[in-house]
Amino acid sequence: MSGMQLLELNDVRVFNLTAGKALPSWLSEKKRRQLLKRDVDLQRRIELIQDFEMPTAADCIRVSPDGEYIMAAGTYKPRIRCYDLDQMSLKFERHLNCEVVDMAYLSDNYSKQVFLMADRYVEVHASYGYHHRTRTPKNGRSIAYNHETCDLYVGATGPEIYRINLEQGRFLKSWTTQAPAVNKVLINDYYGMLAAGTTLGMVECFDPRARERIGVLDVTRGLSARAQRQLKGQIPAISTMTFMQDNLTLGVGTTGGQVLLYDIRAAEPVLTKDHSYGLPIKRIVHHAASDSVLAADQKVIKIWKRESGEAITAIEADADINDMDMYPDSGMFFVGGEQSKMMIYFVPSLGPAPKWCHYLDSITEELDDGAQPAVYDDYKFVTREELDALGLSSLVGTALLKAHMHGYFIDVRLYNEAKDASNPFAYEEYRQRLIRKKLEEGTESRLQLAKYRKELPKINRALAKRLVEFNENQGQESSGWSHRLYSPHSHCIVSGAKPHVALNLLFSSVGHSRKHCSSCR
The missing domain is CATH 2.130.10.10 (YVTN repeat-like/Quinoprotein amine dehydrogenase)
Incomplete structure (x- = not known):
């Protein structure tokens, strides 16, 4: 089925229920029916909740306390959408004046809600729509x-x-x-x-x-x-x-x-x-049935056991994550991100499917194809050279190292401890180098200005400075002009010094008529 993607990570099956194609929202009903007849992938897609999307992105997503509704806020234009899970469809949609920063339920269902807006307003909504708004002295978070x-x-x-x-x-x-x-x-x-x-x-x-x-x-x-x-x-x-x-x-x-x-x-x-x-x-959710914790940042959702911290699995979303919420007493959770689709994931090992979509349990048991290879969460890949540098070569052949391609997988905690033990003063040395570099940069700029202020000409000063630095690096200290380029007479090269070709180009590039004194002739 193209509408359900199976990911098997660390022997944990994760189903992405929004991986299939979606019909464009701008199509008319007639063109939608025609497209459904032609496209096989669209015919086989699973649309668990109808129109479960936002025009651009979803900022907040919350499941009601009674578990019968989902409220989501997104852009663009700013709006909120309420979904009835018993009907698995959109119940209503309201447009707002500004983006929603945070939201909360005042009742067990959708009838009373409060929204924190980005323009310092707090809006209270009822079942019939907007009820009241008040403004806070500062922007709410x-x-x-x-x-x-x-x-x-x-x-x-x-x-x-x-x-x-x-x-x-x-x-x-x-x-x-x-x-x-x-x-x-x-x-x-x-x-x-x-x-x-x-x-x-x-x-x-x-x-x-x-x-x-x-x-x-x-x-x-x-x-x-x-x-x-x-x-x-x-x-x-x-x-x-x-x-x-x-x-x-x-x-x-x-x-x-x-x-x-x-x-x-x-x-x-x-x-x-x-x-x-x-x-x-972004969000931390406790799954009480399995006593596990779901923690989401912008890129990944990590699931681990609350007591031991042992990793269960990690899910990389299709887009940047803005918010996440778990359906109570089930293995399903909803993710809002920087894409029009709001993502739905189902993990059977955490819990069963919700009662309003109980058929998912039988469907997911039949889907065992297309699983991705297992990954090692909380492990780091290192080469043999890195093992030698860390002093862990003696662990080769033990259960602490898992051979893979041209290196090994090692527990990230052991890797961090070994790295800290090999060089415990690495951070302090980095800090001292950074401070020294900042001080040298400031000192060097002041010294260079003092060094070249009297020696460089007013015309093409940058080019003359580069020539001096080049000759100093080459060790050409025998030439008289490397120590004193110009005489007090700006039109005359220092007496006794053979003119350099580059200096001739320097004067000719600015249209100077170069004149020599008696000693230069």
């Missing part, structure tokens, strides 16, 4: 809704967390963080606690029943030494967060591509994973 107190929290480009009480219809006193901006706000529905991820790599926690901050978590302390060296002194900001099913585990994603799991009762991370791409983490 993330929103979270507390169902217990009816408070809407807005993290923005400033240190404040704005609180809007939707029951009273007014702003409450804002909470203030220690950072210049707040990237992510997240509410723990069980404890009523708000976690705010800031640009300083801190997670600050607030309780609506308390007036002050109740706790601060420094994420930069939990990064490995190698990750801190790769950041080169920069502080990684918090890009996304999520609370796991037990409500005690907090997943934190950074702009440097690291995912850290914390027990909210401890300051040190329980587990740390690195995507190794250096790209910000």
Whole structure:
């Protein structure tokens, strides 16, 4: 089937349900029917959800709490689309004045929603359409809704967390963080606690029943030494967060591509994973049925076990990823990216197909052709020369190295440890070289100006400078003009020095009538 692509990575089967052809949206109904009759691939495609796409790109995608609807926001023009999963089709579409930055459900279904817009507005929508909008003092970056107190929290480009009480219809006193901006706000529905991820790599926690901050978590302390060296002194900001099913585990994603799991009762991370791409983490989702974690950055979605961190599989999307959401209690998740199609992936090893498309279980069992070769996630390819340089030649023939082509696959953790052990001062030496280079560049420019300010002529000064440097490099110090090119008389070459051919060209190129003094004749 052309509409379903099977990828087998690390012995885990992943089905891409949107890999087939799509009908152009600008075609008329008559031309669509004609094209369907002629094209066999279009006839065999699987369109799981009708019109599950955006004109240009999808920015946000969310599954409703009751699991019956999907709300997506995209461009261009800015719009939101709601899909009814029972009917597997588009329910309604609304156009907006600006792009959606973040969104949240106020009810279990699509009837009440709130959207954070890029023009500083917060819009509340009902089942009949637009209801109300209000403007925040600064541009918002993330929103979270507390169902217990009816408070809407807005993290923005400033240190404040704005609180809007939707029951009273007014702003409450804002909470203030220690950072210049707040990237992510997240509410723990069980404890009523708000976690705010800031640009300083801190997670600050607030309780609506308390007036002050109740706790601060420094994420930069939990990064490995190698990750801190790769950041080169920069502080990684918090890009996304999520609370796991037990409500005690907090997943934190950074702009440097690291995912850290914390027990909210401890300051040190329980587990740390690195995507190794250096790209910000877009979304973290906990799959409770299999107790696994899905973490997405711009290029890849990595799935690994929550307890051990063992990699399950990695999925490279067809386009850059903007957002992702998982359908609860199933192996299906939805991805919005920089393409018109919104991608749908199904991993049977994580869970069964949702009840509204239960037939996928029987279809996927029959599809076992076209699988790609297995890849080694969290492994690095090295040659024999690199093994010798790292001092790991003794591992050849053991289970720690997997022979492949002209080299070996080695666990990336062992590789990093060996590399750090072989040269533990590599980063410090690189830093010293960089500082020395910057200082030499500044000193050299000042010295060259002082050196050539009096010796070079006003005409064709750059060419004369290159000639002097060329003769100095060649060691021609015997010629008198290499030390003193010109006499105080700008029209006369230094007496006693034989004129150079290049200097003759220098004067002739500017139309000078070269005159010699008595000693030059």
